[in-house]
Amino acid sequence: xxxxxxxxxxAGFACFIGRPNVGKSTLMNALVGTKVAITSSRPQxxxxxxxxxxxxxxxxxxxxxxxxxxKPRTLLxxxxxxxxxxxxxxxxxxxxxxxxxxxxxxxxxxxxxxLAGVKRTPVVAIVTKTDLAAxxxxxxxxxxxxxxxxxxxxxxxxxADGFQVDLVGDLLISRLPEGMPLYPEGDLxxxxxxxxxxxxxxxxALEGVRDELPHSIAVVVDEMNPREGRDxxxxxxxxxxVERSSQKGIIIGHKGARLREVGAAARRQIEALLGTKVFLDxxxxxxxxxxxxxxxxxxxxxxx
Numbered sequence: 597x598x599x600x601x602x603x604x605x606x607a608g609f610a611c612f613i614g615r616p617n618v619g620k621s622t623l624m625n626a627l628v629g630t631k632v633a634i635t636s637s638r639p640q641x642x643x644x645x646x647x648x649x650x651x652x653x654x655x656x657x658x659x660x661x662x663x664x665x666x667k668p669r670t671l672l673x674x675x676x677x678x679x680x681x682x683x684x685x686x687x688x689x690x691x692x693x694x695x696x697x698x699x700x701x702x703x704x705x706x707x708x709x710x711l712a713g714v715k716r717t718p719v720v721a722i723v724t725k726t727d728l729a730a731x732x733x734x735x736x737x738x739x740x741x742x743x744x745x746x747x748x749x750x751x752x753x754x755x756a757d758g759f760q761v762d763l764v765g766d767l768l769i770s771r772l773p774e775g776m777p778l779y780p781e782g783d784l785x786x787x788x789x790x791x792x793x794x795x796x797x798x799x800x801a802l803e804g805v806r807d808e809l810p811h812s813i814a815v816v817v818d819e820m821n822p823r824e825g826r827d828x829x830x831x832x833x834x835x836x837x838v839e840r841s842s843q844k845g846i847i848i849g850h851k852g853a854r855l856r857e858v859g860a861a862a863r864r865q866i867e868a869l870l871g872t873k874v875f876l877d878x879x880x881x882x883x884x885x886x887x888x889x890x891x892x893x894x895x896x897x898x899x900x
Contacts, residue, residue, distance in 0.1 A: 601776050607656040608772035611683060612722075613711070614693030615703040619724035619755055621819045623693065624648050624659050626755035627765050649779055655769045656777045660687065684711070689748075689771035690719045691764070696729035696752065700740045708744035718748035718771045722764055727754040758891075790817040793866050797834055797878070800862035805846055812839045813847070814886060829873045832866065837883045844880050855880065 601607075612620040628648035650657040660683070684690060692711060694704050711719050721741050726734050734752050742750055749767045753760040794815040801813050814837045823829040838844050848855045855878060863876045886892040 606772040608688035609658050610689045611687045612691040618693045618695045622755040626761045684714045692721045695725045696734045696737045721747040721750040723752040726752045727756045796865040797862045800858045831875045833877045836880045
């Protein structure tokens with residue numbers, strides 16, 4: 597990008613925080629959209645790993661990783677937690693994710709209490725996964741989340757069907773300072789490790805059944821994180837999408853035997869690529885006619 601930015605251009609950092617599996621990665625991927633730039637760049641000058649960059653004509657939102665916030669049981673845990681707290685004070689806005697389909701629990705309350713101690717950084721509470729909850733349940737959850745603390749905004753959304761994802765982006769961006777773009781427009785879009793890993797899983801899944809399922813498998817790597825307390829193990833959570841339930845049966849095989857083989861073969865390849873031990877969690881879902889649906893194709897990483 598050149599040396600000037602439009603009048604009123606905003607640029608800055610955000611992080612998402614919440615219990616595991618509350619939809620943080622999915623929401624980030626939906627926000628970043630076709631400009632997805634997931635890198636596991638070993639952070640150099642900062643301790644932050646950049647997960648993705650939302651490029652808009654009037655703004656640039658850089659989403660960074662936070663290590664999980666959990667109750668420290670050890671000195672190491674306390675150090676990790678102080679790292680989280682320093683990340684929380686270094687970003688411009690925090691997205692606190694609570695799922696619509698599960699009651700507010702002790703984990704959410706713990707995180708809300710920690711966030712209450714972060715005075716200078718605005719927190720936007722995001723009720724995720726509204727597609728999994730009835731409207732009354734979503735309304736209840738918004739009230740329950742409102743009782744957890746003082747938030748700059750509270751917004752419901754669903755990354756799965758795109759409901760209010762843009763509004764989440766607007767609310768986060770409105771909290772960023774005015775300034776120059778932090779990264780060039782096309783930055784961090786080189787083949788990220790996630791894409792390569794998705795390809796290795798797809799190859800393993802097609803091994804031996806290529807004739808029956810030539811192109812009908814797509815793979816999305818949902819999450820990829822070092823295992824807490826271990827530097828020698830990376831957890832990889834991935835989804836295989838097929839178009840019909842008969843294809844799901846082929847991939848899973850008798851009593852899951854084929855999927856276990858696929859997992860073992862893919863894991864060996866991924867370990868060779870990353871140079872570390874890997875725990876691979878594979879799920880198989882049917883996404884009807886995804887190859888003919890532009891919205892699904894974009895969601896699965898095939899950009900027009």
